[in-house]
Amino acid sequence: ETGVTQTPRHLVMGMTNKKSLKCEQHLGHNAMYWYKQSAKKPLELMFVYSLEERVENNSVPSRFSPECPNSSHLFLHLHTLQPEDSALYLCASSRDVSSYNEQFFGPGTRLTVL
Amino acid sequence: GQQVMQIPQYQHVQEGEDFTTYCNSSTTLSNIQWYKQRPGGHPVFLIQLVKSGEVKKQKRLTFQFGEAKKNSSLHITATQTTDVGTYFCATNTGANSKLTFGKGITLSVRP
Numbered sequence: 161e162t163g164v165t166q167t168p169r170h171l172v173m174g175m176t177n178k179k180s181l182k183c184e185q186h187l188g189h190n191a192m193y194w195y196k197q198s199a200k201k202p203l204e205l206m207f208v209y210s211l212e213e214r215v216e217n218n219s220v221p222s223r224f225s226p227e228c229p230n231s232s233h234l235f236l237h238l239h240t241l242q243p244e245d246s247a248l249y250l251c252a253s254s255r256d257v258s259s260y261n262e263q264f265f266g267p268g269t270r271l272t273v274l
Numbered sequence: 275g276q277q278v279m280q281i282p283q284y285q286h287v288q289e290g291e292d293f294t295t296y297c298n299s300s301t302t303l304s305n306i307q308w309y310k311q312r313p314g315g316h317p318v319f320l321i322q323l324v325k326s327g328e329v330k331k332q333k334r335l336t337f338q339f340g341e342a343k344k345n346s347s348l349h350i351t352a353t354q355t356t357d358v359g360t361y362f363c364a365t366n367t368g369a370n371s372k373l374t375f376g377k378g379i380t381l382s383v384r385p
Binding site: 200201202203205208216250259260262263264265266267268 | 305322
């Protein structure tokens with residue numbers, strides 16, 4: 161409904177698995193973001209992409225690997241995750257990375273790491 | 275780094291009551307954005323405030339930016355069950371449109 165879609169909506173994985181989260185925006189935006197939302201914590205920005213170029217990496221462990229093949233698609237590749245990585249992972253987009261742009265969020269992927 | 279604080283994290287009101295919540299910072303903010311996240315949903319942008327003392331209204335919701343640009347308020351008149359959700363404030367910090375979010379306040383409304 162917001163023009164940002166995410167798949168899968170739910171994911172359960174073991175610590176040795178490799179999986180990928182996908183995000184697609186249909187809004188013609190140039191900036192895309194990955195956020196992590198855990199219980200009782202603020203939304204945490206993970207990565208920012210501007211026109212397919214990563215412009216911000218917020219000290220995220222290397223077991224999270226983002227990929228932005230074009231301005232409409234964003235992936236988050238996951239490998240050897242830990243149980244504490246269980247969270248809601250939200251993708252968002254905005255017109256560009258200039259300040260004061262509202263961000264449009266996707267529905268999120270609920271990730272459980274066993 | 276610049277932070278925005280939202281306290282308390284939970285509030286319960288009776289339907290029809292007014293509700294006010296605040297977003298506070300120890301430093302001057304460039305802007306404030308407010309988002310609402312319904313239970314099981316994702317954050318949805320509500321409003322942005324940029325100017326000192328700015329007031330914006332959306333139906334029963336009134337948003338205000340403090341004169342010193344260090345705080346913001348969200349006021350809901352005559353709450354309804356559809357107002358249930360978590361309200362986040364956020365501010366742009368640094369470059370690249372980075373948004374720093376508060377922890378949010380979760381509002382429940384008793385019918």
